[in-house]
Amino acid sequence: MDIADSEVAPQSPATDTPQLSDRYQILSTLGAGGMGVVYLAEDRKLHRRVAVKRLKADAASDNAHQRIQQEARLLAQLNHPNIVALHDVLEDTLDNGGRSVALVMEYIEGTTLRAWMRERTPNLQQKLSLLMQICQGLQQAHDLGIIHRDLKSDNILIAENAKGEPVAKITDFGIAKSQQLDEQTLTAENQLAGTITAMSPEQILGKALDARSDLFSLGTIAYELLTGSRPFGKNDTGALAMAHRVTNDPHTPPQQAWAGIPEPLAILLDKLLAKDPAMRPQSAQIVYQGFALLHKQGLEAESEDYTATLTDLFTHHKVKSRRRWQRALAVVAAALVLSTGGYWGWKEFTRLEPQYIAVMPVEINGEIRGEENAKALTKTMVRQALMNSVSQLKASALVSFEPKEGMDFEAQLQKLKDKGVTDALFAQLECAEIRCNIEIQRLAPQNSYIKQQQGFTFLTDKAQEAQYRTSNSAAKLFAPAYQRGDPSLATMSDDDYKRYLDVLSRMEAKELGENDLNDLFTLSNRYPRNIYIYQGLSDTAARLFVLHNQKEHIELALRALDRGEEQGVDKSITYRLKLLLYSLSDYSDQYQDLVKRLEEMKMPAAELMYQRARYFYRSGKYADAVDSSLNAYKLNPSAASLYLAAISQGAMGNYDASRNTLKQLTEKHPKHWSSFSALGVIELELGNLEAAEKAITSIPEPLRGWRTKSNLAVAYMLRKNYQSADRQFRAVLQVSENDVPTLGQLAEVKLALGDQKEAMKIFTKVIEITNGTSNQELRRYRALAHANVGNIEEAISIITDLVRVAPDDTYHKHAASQIYALAQEWRSASVYVAELLAQGMSTAWFKLPAHQQLCTQPLASTPVKSAICD
Known part of the structure; x- marks a missing residue:
């Protein structure tokens, strides 16, 4: 298809100055485009200058005629100080019998916004003022159901008011459309109307448009006005190449174009330029409120305080002075007076979208020179680095993920999608002796796309530096607005670092022992500012507690985290790790207090809700667990949240609700095998033993865990098939020797079989464990x-x-x-x-x-x- 290119110079204007009517006298030619010529004219009746837009004689096709008539109809509806006004419509008959149409419009004595940007050096408040005006004009058009479809700097005229202040006027509604009118194609077949650098991705792709398409175009204008650069680069490689960039490539981060841009402005631009219209604000009014608030703050703050105050206000950081805090409150109050709904819409608009990040298994090709387990240690180092990178990001949560053995790459991505993961970190290494090339990718589980990637080379005998660089590189795959900054590197001795990696490699191999936790605790004492130790220490304590149920493991890790905070370790790291540890045992007061603190630190709400639900479930507060898990599901629809709601409903005996939730879950995630196992339990409790067995055995044999096999044994037991139940429970105990529920149920089977002695032996073992x-x-x-x-x-x-x-x-x-x-x-x-x-x-x-x-x-x-x- 042919795409109109904004860089193509307009044709030379016609030299003739035709007489349009007795009322309007043509004075000169202002400009020309492909279809029409714009003249400066004198309105003899009202004694004012006007601009007259008239079709060229060779452009008076039906298509062009329809366009200018539509522009007239739309402009007739618009009456706003930031939109060029329509005064009159002139029609006459041409010599060839055709009809000519001319629009008589408000004459703006000024220049286009693009030319104004080249010729002036405006301050930030002047730029924001113009953007506010464009928003207001655009909102009036959108309120009337009119989409501009060609909003760009060349279609914004800048004049000056009586005070010498710049005034923005939106013009050229030639290809605009009214959503209230019937759909009508006003372009030739296979041709897309508009300017490629002004189009939204959905407009380029020919999809249905709404007002948010204009907001994308507004984003390109705002980006260039504020940063001096274009979000997708210069259009120097042709229109089709630019179209591909707009629809497929991320825009240049605003912070890269302007290093000093206030964070709220950067977030605003990122959201306006989102590929998905749903991720953009819902109206130009919300954007106006944001610009108005920023403009007001800038006027009231000293220039050196501007960026810091703005960041404090919108990111809820601690305000560093009473005076600044008072100014911030005054601004908020002013915004609320302007529009309470608009202000809170702006707050929602500028917040960072929550990210739920998982780390996939690390792949290593080639051999690494060194110890026998050198490859395993390198893999562990990279995985830990990727996990730690999440702590360097705002509004982000680390989602635990360990794929089952034999699960291929696509199946892993599907599993992550089911878990509600928004981003997956994947690292692939090509190694030879002591040199490794690493490529880190940020993937979207929803469509398997690579969002960002970065690679570098490191030496395996410099593993600490490699871990530090891997962690920072992974964090930089995300937008600058999310980044907290690079942490300082607190190195260990080579021997201590090897001890650290050895423990973590045993953890991944599920071979942890008591000494491993003590070793990491000793290292945390020795290197209290090394953030990498704390992740491994907390994971190790959690694993050992689950295995042995000894609270001392958790207490040891918590002491280390408290000491880390005292030594200046970022609380966004220690709080996240403490939340995991508190959720495992009886720390009700500490847990609730920490949740409140993490809410203030903007930890993703769905993750907090989910963690709350897990805590309530473990505490037996099932109604609260249901509410929290369903709220988490609304915020981030993950199978884990819905599953937790279902088993909580089942635990409190609400069988119908649990069954319905599990049905909803299995319809959406047909391979979520835990749901089939839970459904089997519900049917068991209801006495539907055939249905229970069917649900359980629908899980493929290799994927049945020991819990699922234990549930199958319960089905045999309820059918009074005690011999089969006995064999099944014993098979489970071969996998999990000291599983208490299985031991307890086996003892009951022994009682049913009349084996009192064996039953008492098992009950005694349960008491000991x-x-x-x-x-x-x-x-x-x-x-x-x-x-x-x-x-x-x-x-x-x-x-x-x-x-x-x-x-x-x-x-x-x-x-x-x-x-x-x-x-x-x-x-x-x-x-x-x-x-x-x-x-x-x-x-x-x-x-x-x-x-x-x-x-x-x-x-x-x-x-x-x-x-x-x-």
Whole structure:
């Protein structure tokens, strides 16, 4: 298709000066384009100068005639001081019988914005003032449903008012369209109307347009006016090449074009120039409010304070002086007077979009000279560097990701998409002896596109420097507005750095030991300002706590993080790591306080909501977990958030809601196998044993984890197929030898089989494993084990506390019904059974020996006995 190019010089204006009517006398030619000529004329009736735009004689085609008539219709609707006014429309008959149309318009004695930029050196307030005026004119057009479609610096005229201040006037609505009129193509076939450097990506691609297309064009004007450069470079390689850049390539970061640009302005330009219209502001009015606020602040601040004050105001940094804070408040108040909705729309507009970043497995090709595990150590170093780079970014959260063995690259990206990840960091290395070439890519899981990439070479015997450079390079793949700046490098001795990498490589290989945590703690004492140690220390403590359930592991990591803060480590790093550690155990007050602090630091809201939901779920506050996880899903639709909502609904016995949520999840993410496993659990509790087995066995055999296999064993147990359940539970224990839920359920199978001795042996083992635990699930099995070995008082003490803390927990109530039956407190046991039956739990769950004792007890309720007894 042919694309009109803004760099093509206009044709020479006609030399004749035709007489249009008795009223208008042509004085001179102002300019000419492909279709028409613009004349300066005298309005004899009103004694004023006007501009007359008339079709050329050789351009009076139907297409051109329709265009100028449409321009007249649109201009007739517009009456705004920042839009060139239409005074009259003239039509006459040509010698060849055709019709000629001329528009009589307001004459602007001035120049175009492009020429004005070349000839003047305006200050920032003058530039902002012009942009505000353009926004106001544009908003009036948009309010009337009119899209300009060719907004550019050449179509903005600049005049001066009586005070000598520049005034902007939008002109040339020749290819504008009204959204209220029927769609009508006013261009020749295969030709795109407009100027390529002024077009939005959707206009170039021929997609449907709305007002946000003009806002992209406004962004190109604002970018050039503010920075002196064009966002996509000069149009010196042809229109098609420019079209490709506009539709596919990112614009040059505003900070690169103007190093001193205030951060809010940079964010504004980034959002105006977003490829996706949905990422741009919704109206020119919102943009106007932003420019107005910035303009007001600049006028009231000393020049040396301007950038700092502006950054303080919009990024919520601490204001460094009382005077500056008072000015900021005054500006906010002024903005609220102008338009409360507009101001808050501007705040939303200028905020950084949250980023959810995951690190993919590192790929290394070639061999590295050195120790036997040199390649593994290098891989660990790069992965840790990429993970640490996220802490150097604002409004960003690190999403944990460990692909299953054998998962190919596309499957990994799909998994990240399911997790709601917006950006994935991937590193590929080509190594030979001690030299590696690394390429770091920032990928979009949604479409597998490479957003940015960067490469360099490093020496493996200089691993600390390589880790530092890798981390900083990865952070620089993101927009400058997100970057906090490069952290300082606190180096370790070569021996200590090797110890550090050795521990982390064992963590990735799942071979951690107690000494590994102590080694990292010692290193954090020795190098308290080295930020890389803290990530590894926190991950190691979390892994060991999950494995051994010893709170001392978490306490050790927290002490190290506290000391790091005292030594000046950025709290955006330590707070993020503390949140992980607090969520694992009983740190309710600390957790809630830290969430508030992270909210103030603009941690992505969806990540905070999700972490809250996980904490509530672990604490047995299932209703709160559902609310938080669904809110997280609204902000960032990830499978993880929806899954957490579903299992929370199931845990509180809301089976229908849980089933519906899981159905929604599996429809959107058909390979989210954890959802099928959870659906199997719901069907098990409802007694739909065939449906449960179907859901569980729909998971491919190689992808069934030990938890899923354990659920399958429960299905056998509820069917009273105790031999099959026994074999399945034992198979699970071969993979996870000390899994407490599996041990507890196996012991119940042994009781059902009449093997009292083996059951008691397993219950005793459960008591040993769970000694000192604070985990609610493990404490529940500990209570059951105590009850079965005869420690009734201890069992009741534990289960009473659990039911108090999490009164909605289905599994706590089921355990309580067993424990009270074993304690021969028949009424209490009967009450819990009745409550569980009422919420929909299947009678199959009450065929265990402990429950069957109720069948012969007069104190048990008759409805309960009728339901559960054979």
